[in-house]
Amino acid sequence: MAAAPASADGLPGMKGIDHVGVTVPNMDEAVGFFVDVLGCRKAMSFGPFRDDEGTFMTDLVNVHPRAVIDTITLVRCGNGSNIELFQYQAPDQATEPPKNSDVGGHHIAFYVDDIDAAATYLRDQGVRTMMGPVPIEDGSAAGQSIMYFLAPWGLQLEAISYPNGMAYEKDGGTVLWSPRDQDK
Missing domain, CATH: 3.10.180.10 (2,3-Dihydroxybiphenyl 1,2-Dioxygenase, domain 1)
Structure with missing residues (x-):
């Protein structure tokens, strides 16, 4: 959809x-x-x-x-x-990147089709990855998997995937834009 x-x-x-x-x-x-x-x-x-x-x-x-x-x-x-x-x-x-918890903290999320393949690729490239991929199984975001990683200078980035959508989409309200929709 x-x-x-x-x-x-x-x-x-x-x-x-x-x-x-x-x-x-x-x-x-x-x-x-x-x-x-x-x-x-x-x-x-x-x-x-x-x-x-x-x-x-x-x-x-x-x-x-x-x-x-x-x-x-x-x-x-x-x-x-x-x-x-x-x-x-x-x-x-200031030369220290903000944390996500800092006011003005931020990250950029990249949608990927296969988060496990993305995680393996990033690690093989020597990119510092955080925990994950972590599948979200409960709540409105159920259906997505996420993994944060860092650019060499500390910029926070995220790989995210939800190939079958997220739970909130079934409510019939506003649906978030997604790059996955561009292939349909």
């Missing part, structure tokens, strides 16, 4: 998520990981952006006025949203 678009009175003309932006410590390493390990495709790179005298950077993206975006690279991963990678320099830059 294809997911029906969510409806809400909100942002006029919203179609969906275009990209997720992530700041990385080293663009070459990040692009190499996303392309060579995860299988994403590099679409484009551009930059730098800076303002050595004014407040452009603060006004535009709420960072230190002397912050510099060295490079921006966009990658496309399968049938999902794009990922925009930023390499910044800033006088007040």
Whole structure:
């Protein structure tokens, strides 16, 4: 069953998520990981952006006025949203990635058809994986299996699979968008 678009009175003309932006410590390493390990495709790179005298950077993206975006690279991963990678320099830059439990913590989840094969592949590539795959057997998320893993610089990522759907879908309410629906 294809997911029906969510409806809400909100942002006029919203179609969906275009990209997720992530700041990385080293663009070459990040692009190499996303392309060579995860299988994403590099679409484009551009930059730098800076303002050595004014407040452009603060006004535009709420960072230190002397912050510099060295490079921006966009990658496309399968049938999902794009990922925009930023390499910044800033006088007040924090270099420790947030945990999922931190305010502003985050992760990017990649849908996979076979989570056991994905787990084996990631481990064979030397990627640090967390516990799992863990099958969810109870509650509204029953039917999915998950496993978190880390990019070399600590970005939290997740492999997720629910080839037969999740329990909540049987309720007839809003169904989440899924890359698995793109093959139907």
